[in-house]
Amino acid sequence: MKILVTGAEGQLGTELCGEFADAEVHRADLDGSGHLLDITKQDQVDALIDEIKPDFVYNAAAAHNVPQCEEDPGFAFAVNATGSRYLALACDRVGARLIHVSTDYVFGDGGSRPYVESDLPQPLNVYAASKLAGEHLIAAACPNHIIVRTAAIYGPAPCRAKGGRNFVGTMLHLAATRPEVKVVTDEFTTPTYTIALAKQMRLLAEKGAPGLYHATCQGECSWFDFAKAIFEETGTEVNLVEATNADFQSTVKRPSYSVLQNKHAQDQDLDTLPHWREALKAYLATLS
Numbered sequence: 001m002k003i004l005v006t007g008a009e010g011q012l013g014t015e016l017c018g019e020f021a022d023a024e025v026h027r028a029d030l031d032g033s034g035h036l037l038d039i040t041k042q043d044q045v046d047a048l049i050d051e052i053k054p055d056f057v058y059n060a061a062a063a064h065n066v067p068q069c070e071e072d073p074g075f076a077f078a079v080n081a082t083g084s085r086y087l088a089l090a091c092d093r094v095g096a097r098l099i100h101v102s103t104d105y106v107f108g109d110g111g112s113r114p115y116v117e118s119d120l121p122q123p124l125n126v127y128a129a130s131k132l133a134g135e136h137l138i139a140a141a142c143p144n145h146i147i148v149r150t151a152a153i154y155g156p157a158p159c160r161a162k163g164g165r166n167f168v169g170t171m172l173h174l175a176a177t178r179p180e181v182k183v184v185t186d187e188f189t190t191p192t193y194t195i196a197l198a199k200q201m202r203l204l205a206e207k208g209a210p211g212l213y214h215a216t217c218q219g220e221c222s223w224f225d226f227a228k229a230i231f232e233e234t235g236t237e238v239n240l241v242e243a244t245n246a247d248f249q250s251t252v253k254r255p256s257y258s259v260l261q262n263k264h265a266q267d268q269d270l271d272t273l274p275h276w277r278e279a280l281k282a283y284l285a286t287l288s
Protein backbone atom coordinates (compact mmCIF):
# COMPACT_ATOMS: atom_id res chain seq x y z
CA MET A 1 0.00 0.00 0.00
CA LYS A 2 1.37 3.42 -0.98
CA ILE A 3 0.53 6.53 1.05
CA LEU A 4 1.35 10.15 0.28
CA VAL A 5 1.07 12.62 3.17
CA THR A 6 1.15 16.38 2.53
CA GLY A 7 2.00 18.66 5.45
CA ALA A 8 4.02 15.67 6.67
CA GLU A 9 6.22 17.83 8.92
CA GLY A 10 3.17 19.23 10.71
CA GLN A 11 1.45 18.37 13.97
CA LEU A 12 -1.04 15.90 12.44
CA GLY A 13 0.97 14.95 9.33
CA THR A 14 3.76 13.57 11.54
CA GLU A 15 1.35 11.20 13.32
CA LEU A 16 -0.36 10.16 10.06
CA CYS A 17 3.05 9.05 8.73
CA GLY A 18 3.68 7.16 12.00
CA GLU A 19 0.31 5.41 11.78
CA PHE A 20 1.33 3.75 8.49
CA ALA A 21 4.57 2.13 9.69
CA ASP A 22 3.59 -1.04 7.76
CA ALA A 23 3.10 0.77 4.43
CA GLU A 24 5.21 2.64 1.87
CA VAL A 25 4.87 6.22 3.12
CA HIS A 26 5.91 9.22 1.05
CA ARG A 27 6.27 12.41 3.07
CA ALA A 28 5.71 15.75 1.31
CA ASP A 29 5.98 19.27 2.65
CA LEU A 30 7.15 22.78 1.81
CA ASP A 31 10.46 21.87 3.42
CA GLY A 32 11.88 18.96 5.41
CA SER A 33 13.46 15.63 4.53
CA GLY A 34 10.76 14.17 2.26
CA HIS A 35 9.42 15.30 -1.14
CA LEU A 36 9.32 19.06 -1.53
CA LEU A 37 5.79 20.04 -2.53
CA ASP A 38 3.84 23.27 -2.59
CA ILE A 39 0.20 22.25 -3.01
CA THR A 40 -0.64 25.64 -4.54
CA LYS A 41 1.46 24.67 -7.60
CA GLN A 42 -0.59 22.35 -9.81
CA ASP A 43 2.42 21.18 -11.86
CA GLN A 44 4.20 20.03 -8.66
CA VAL A 45 1.07 18.25 -7.38
CA ASP A 46 0.54 16.46 -10.71
CA ALA A 47 4.19 15.44 -11.08
CA LEU A 48 4.40 13.93 -7.57
CA ILE A 49 1.09 12.08 -7.70
CA ASP A 50 1.83 10.75 -11.20
CA GLU A 51 5.27 9.54 -10.04
CA ILE A 52 4.07 7.82 -6.84
CA LYS A 53 0.59 6.67 -7.89
CA PRO A 54 -0.49 6.38 -4.24
CA ASP A 55 -3.48 4.40 -2.95
CA PHE A 56 -4.25 7.06 -0.33
CA VAL A 57 -3.33 10.75 -0.27
CA TYR A 58 -3.67 12.45 3.13
CA ASN A 59 -3.85 16.23 2.90
CA ALA A 60 -2.66 17.63 6.22
CA ALA A 61 -1.14 20.72 4.59
CA ALA A 62 -2.97 23.91 5.47
CA ALA A 63 -2.80 27.61 6.13
CA HIS A 64 -4.38 27.74 9.56
CA ASN A 65 -2.88 30.64 11.42
CA VAL A 66 -6.32 32.25 11.82
CA PRO A 67 -5.27 35.94 12.14
CA GLN A 68 -2.85 35.57 9.20
CA CYS A 69 -5.64 34.10 7.05
CA GLU A 70 -7.91 37.03 8.01
CA GLU A 71 -5.27 39.52 6.86
CA ASP A 72 -4.45 37.65 3.65
CA PRO A 73 -7.49 35.86 2.19
CA GLY A 74 -5.63 35.23 -1.09
CA PHE A 75 -3.05 33.15 0.76
CA ALA A 76 -5.70 31.28 2.80
CA PHE A 77 -7.77 30.36 -0.26
CA ALA A 78 -4.68 29.46 -2.34
CA VAL A 79 -3.62 26.80 0.17
CA ASN A 80 -6.90 25.64 1.76
CA ALA A 81 -9.16 25.79 -1.30
CA THR A 82 -7.21 25.84 -4.59
CA GLY A 83 -4.38 23.63 -3.31
CA SER A 84 -6.90 21.09 -2.03
CA ARG A 85 -8.62 21.12 -5.43
CA TYR A 86 -5.33 20.40 -7.24
CA LEU A 87 -4.81 17.38 -4.99
CA ALA A 88 -8.40 16.22 -5.61
CA LEU A 89 -8.06 16.49 -9.40
CA ALA A 90 -4.81 14.53 -9.39
CA CYS A 91 -6.19 11.87 -7.02
CA ASP A 92 -9.21 11.39 -9.22
CA ARG A 93 -7.01 11.01 -12.30
CA VAL A 94 -4.83 8.24 -10.80
CA GLY A 95 -7.63 6.54 -8.82
CA ALA A 96 -6.32 7.47 -5.34
CA ARG A 97 -8.58 8.09 -2.36
CA LEU A 98 -8.10 11.59 -0.93
CA ILE A 99 -8.37 11.97 2.85
CA HIS A 100 -8.55 15.66 3.67
CA VAL A 101 -8.53 17.49 7.01
CA SER A 102 -11.05 20.24 7.71
CA THR A 103 -12.23 22.07 10.80
CA ASP A 104 -14.99 22.59 13.38
CA TYR A 105 -14.68 26.33 12.59
CA VAL A 106 -16.93 25.85 9.53
CA PHE A 107 -19.79 26.23 12.04
CA GLY A 108 -21.01 29.59 13.25
CA ASP A 109 -22.51 31.10 16.37
CA GLY A 110 -25.61 30.01 18.21
CA GLY A 111 -25.00 26.27 18.51
CA SER A 112 -25.89 24.54 21.76
CA ARG A 113 -25.73 20.82 20.86
CA PRO A 114 -22.99 18.94 19.01
CA TYR A 115 -23.02 19.53 15.25
CA VAL A 116 -23.50 16.54 12.95
CA GLU A 117 -22.28 16.32 9.37
CA SER A 118 -25.66 17.31 7.89
CA ASP A 119 -25.83 20.60 9.86
CA LEU A 120 -25.47 23.77 7.85
CA PRO A 121 -22.04 25.45 8.09
CA GLN A 122 -21.80 29.18 8.67
CA PRO A 123 -18.14 30.21 8.64
CA LEU A 124 -17.35 33.31 10.70
CA ASN A 125 -13.84 34.06 9.45
CA VAL A 126 -11.62 33.79 6.36
CA TYR A 127 -9.82 30.67 7.57
CA ALA A 128 -13.14 28.86 8.09
CA ALA A 129 -14.52 30.05 4.73
CA SER A 130 -11.38 28.87 2.92
CA LYS A 131 -11.58 25.44 4.58
CA LEU A 132 -15.26 25.11 3.66
CA ALA A 133 -14.44 26.10 0.07
CA GLY A 134 -11.79 23.35 0.08
CA GLU A 135 -14.40 20.80 1.16
CA HIS A 136 -16.73 21.75 -1.72
CA LEU A 137 -13.95 21.80 -4.33
CA ILE A 138 -12.78 18.35 -3.24
CA ALA A 139 -16.31 16.95 -3.37
CA ALA A 140 -16.70 18.34 -6.91
CA ALA A 141 -13.36 17.02 -8.21
CA CYS A 142 -12.84 13.65 -6.51
CA PRO A 143 -15.86 11.51 -5.55
CA ASN A 144 -13.57 9.06 -3.75
CA HIS A 145 -12.85 11.40 -0.84
CA ILE A 146 -12.98 11.30 2.94
CA ILE A 147 -13.21 14.77 4.47
CA VAL A 148 -12.48 14.78 8.20
CA ARG A 149 -13.49 17.77 10.29
CA THR A 150 -11.60 17.86 13.56
CA ALA A 151 -10.98 20.36 16.38
CA ALA A 152 -8.45 21.69 18.88
CA ILE A 153 -5.72 19.19 18.06
CA TYR A 154 -2.59 18.60 20.13
CA GLY A 155 0.05 15.90 20.33
CA PRO A 156 3.77 15.16 20.38
CA ALA A 157 4.68 16.99 17.14
CA PRO A 158 4.62 20.79 17.23
CA CYS A 159 1.94 22.80 15.44
CA ARG A 160 3.94 24.64 12.78
CA ALA A 161 1.37 27.32 11.98
CA LYS A 162 1.05 28.34 15.63
CA GLY A 163 4.69 28.69 16.58
CA GLY A 164 5.36 25.18 17.88
CA ARG A 165 3.81 24.96 21.35
CA ASN A 166 0.40 23.25 21.65
CA PHE A 167 -2.25 24.29 24.19
CA VAL A 168 -1.02 21.79 26.79
CA GLY A 169 2.56 23.03 26.51
CA THR A 170 1.42 26.66 26.55
CA MET A 171 -0.60 26.17 29.75
CA LEU A 172 2.28 24.41 31.54
CA HIS A 173 4.68 27.14 30.38
CA LEU A 174 2.37 29.94 31.55
CA ALA A 175 1.82 28.25 34.91
CA ALA A 176 5.59 28.11 35.40
CA THR A 177 6.26 31.71 34.35
CA ARG A 178 3.20 33.84 35.27
CA PRO A 179 1.52 34.71 38.57
CA GLU A 180 -1.89 33.84 37.09
CA VAL A 181 -3.22 32.10 33.99
CA LYS A 182 -6.44 33.46 32.41
CA VAL A 183 -8.46 31.14 30.19
CA VAL A 184 -11.86 31.61 28.53
CA THR A 185 -14.96 29.92 29.90
CA ASP A 186 -17.20 30.88 26.95
CA GLU A 187 -15.65 28.95 24.03
CA PHE A 188 -16.56 25.24 23.83
CA THR A 189 -14.81 22.58 21.79
CA THR A 190 -13.41 19.05 22.14
CA PRO A 191 -9.61 18.76 22.48
CA THR A 192 -8.45 15.99 20.16
CA TYR A 193 -5.23 13.98 20.49
CA THR A 194 -3.39 13.63 17.18
CA ILE A 195 -2.33 10.01 17.78
CA ALA A 196 -5.94 8.90 18.34
CA LEU A 197 -7.05 11.02 15.37
CA ALA A 198 -4.43 9.49 13.06
CA LYS A 199 -5.69 5.98 13.97
CA GLN A 200 -9.27 7.07 13.28
CA MET A 201 -8.23 8.58 9.94
CA ARG A 202 -6.57 5.32 8.89
CA LEU A 203 -9.72 3.37 9.76
CA LEU A 204 -11.90 5.79 7.80
CA ALA A 205 -9.57 5.60 4.79
CA GLU A 206 -9.64 1.80 4.80
CA LYS A 207 -13.28 1.12 5.79
CA GLY A 208 -15.35 4.30 5.48
CA ALA A 209 -17.85 5.07 2.75
CA PRO A 210 -16.82 8.19 0.80
CA GLY A 211 -18.03 11.47 2.26
CA LEU A 212 -17.82 13.91 5.12
CA TYR A 213 -16.91 12.84 8.67
CA HIS A 214 -16.58 14.55 12.03
CA ALA A 215 -13.68 13.17 14.05
CA THR A 216 -12.98 14.59 17.50
CA CYS A 217 -12.50 12.99 20.90
CA GLN A 218 -15.73 12.36 22.85
CA GLY A 219 -17.31 14.88 25.21
CA GLU A 220 -16.92 18.65 25.28
CA CYS A 221 -15.38 21.36 27.45
CA SER A 222 -14.49 25.02 27.54
CA TRP A 223 -10.85 26.02 27.10
CA PHE A 224 -10.93 26.84 30.84
CA ASP A 225 -12.09 23.28 31.64
CA PHE A 226 -9.32 21.91 29.43
CA ALA A 227 -6.69 24.04 31.21
CA LYS A 228 -8.06 22.96 34.62
CA ALA A 229 -7.81 19.30 33.58
CA ILE A 230 -4.20 19.78 32.43
CA PHE A 231 -3.24 21.29 35.79
CA GLU A 232 -5.15 18.62 37.76
CA GLU A 233 -3.62 15.73 35.80
CA THR A 234 -0.09 17.13 36.15
CA GLY A 235 -0.48 18.26 39.78
CA THR A 236 0.53 21.79 38.77
CA GLU A 237 0.10 24.58 41.34
CA VAL A 238 -1.41 27.56 39.51
CA ASN A 239 -3.67 30.55 39.96
CA LEU A 240 -6.16 29.74 37.16
CA VAL A 241 -8.51 32.67 36.50
CA GLU A 242 -11.79 32.60 34.56
CA ALA A 243 -11.94 34.94 31.56
CA THR A 244 -14.27 35.59 28.65
CA ASN A 245 -13.60 36.12 24.98
CA ALA A 246 -14.19 39.85 25.45
CA ASP A 247 -11.14 39.98 27.78
CA PHE A 248 -8.85 39.11 24.87
CA GLN A 249 -8.59 41.64 22.05
CA SER A 250 -9.14 39.63 18.88
CA THR A 251 -10.06 41.03 15.49
CA VAL A 252 -11.13 37.59 14.27
CA LYS A 253 -14.57 36.11 15.00
CA ARG A 254 -14.59 32.53 16.28
CA PRO A 255 -17.53 30.28 17.13
CA SER A 256 -18.34 30.11 20.84
CA TYR A 257 -19.61 26.53 20.48
CA SER A 258 -18.17 24.27 17.78
CA VAL A 259 -18.51 20.82 19.34
CA LEU A 260 -18.84 18.00 16.80
CA GLN A 261 -20.53 14.61 17.00
CA ASN A 262 -18.84 11.83 14.99
CA LYS A 263 -22.20 10.70 13.67
CA HIS A 264 -21.23 9.45 10.21
CA ALA A 265 -18.53 7.22 11.70
CA GLN A 266 -20.85 6.08 14.53
CA ASP A 267 -23.52 5.11 11.98
CA GLN A 268 -20.95 2.76 10.35
CA ASP A 269 -19.63 1.51 13.72
CA LEU A 270 -16.29 3.16 12.97
CA ASP A 271 -15.89 5.70 15.77
CA THR A 272 -12.82 4.72 17.83
CA LEU A 273 -11.97 8.09 19.38
CA PRO A 274 -11.59 8.16 23.19
CA HIS A 275 -13.05 10.71 25.65
CA TRP A 276 -10.98 13.91 25.62
CA ARG A 277 -9.91 13.49 29.26
CA GLU A 278 -8.65 9.90 28.69
CA ALA A 279 -6.75 11.11 25.62
CA LEU A 280 -5.20 13.93 27.65
CA LYS A 281 -3.99 11.41 30.25
CA ALA A 282 -2.47 9.26 27.49
CA TYR A 283 -0.64 12.28 26.05
CA LEU A 284 0.63 13.49 29.44
CA ALA A 285 1.93 9.97 30.17
CA THR A 286 4.21 10.30 27.13
CA LEU A 287 5.74 13.49 28.59
CA SER A 288 6.85 11.98 31.89
Ligand SMILES: NC(=O)c1ccc[n+]([C@@H]2O[C@H](COP(=O)([O-])OP(=O)(O)OC[C@H]3O[C@@H](n4cnc5c(N)ncnc54)[C@H](OP(=O)(O)O)[C@@H]3O)[C@@H](O)[C@H]2O)c1
Nearest residue numbers: 007010011012038039061062101103150152153159160161
Ligand atom coordinates in the same frame (compact mmCIF):
# COMPACT_ATOMS: atom_id res chain seq x y z
N1 LIG B 1 -4.42 22.85 14.94
C1 LIG B 1 -5.72 22.72 15.24
O1 LIG B 1 -6.14 22.88 16.40
C2 LIG B 1 -6.71 22.32 14.16
C3 LIG B 1 -8.07 22.28 14.46
C4 LIG B 1 -8.98 21.87 13.46
C5 LIG B 1 -8.49 21.51 12.21
N2 LIG B 1 -7.16 21.60 11.95
C6 LIG B 1 -6.67 21.21 10.62
O2 LIG B 1 -5.78 20.14 10.80
C7 LIG B 1 -4.84 20.13 9.72
C8 LIG B 1 -3.44 19.91 10.26
O3 LIG B 1 -3.12 20.95 11.16
P1 LIG B 1 -1.74 20.95 11.98
O4 LIG B 1 -2.04 21.52 13.31
O5 LIG B 1 -1.07 19.63 11.84
O6 LIG B 1 -0.92 22.05 11.12
P2 LIG B 1 0.62 22.41 11.08
O7 LIG B 1 1.39 21.79 12.20
O8 LIG B 1 0.72 23.89 10.90
O9 LIG B 1 1.08 21.70 9.73
C9 LIG B 1 0.65 22.14 8.47
C10 LIG B 1 1.72 21.76 7.48
O10 LIG B 1 1.31 22.18 6.17
C11 LIG B 1 2.45 22.72 5.51
N3 LIG B 1 2.02 23.62 4.44
C12 LIG B 1 1.52 24.87 4.55
N4 LIG B 1 1.31 25.40 3.33
C13 LIG B 1 1.66 24.45 2.43
C14 LIG B 1 1.69 24.39 1.01
N5 LIG B 1 1.31 25.43 0.24
N6 LIG B 1 2.12 23.25 0.41
C15 LIG B 1 2.54 22.20 1.15
N7 LIG B 1 2.57 22.19 2.51
C16 LIG B 1 2.14 23.31 3.14
C17 LIG B 1 3.19 23.44 6.62
O11 LIG B 1 4.50 23.71 6.22
P3 LIG B 1 5.27 25.02 6.84
O12 LIG B 1 5.20 24.89 8.31
O13 LIG B 1 6.64 24.93 6.27
O14 LIG B 1 4.48 26.21 6.34
C18 LIG B 1 3.07 22.44 7.76
O15 LIG B 1 4.09 21.47 7.71
C19 LIG B 1 -5.09 21.42 8.94
O16 LIG B 1 -5.90 21.11 7.82
C20 LIG B 1 -5.89 22.29 9.90
O17 LIG B 1 -6.74 23.18 9.19
C21 LIG B 1 -6.26 21.97 12.90
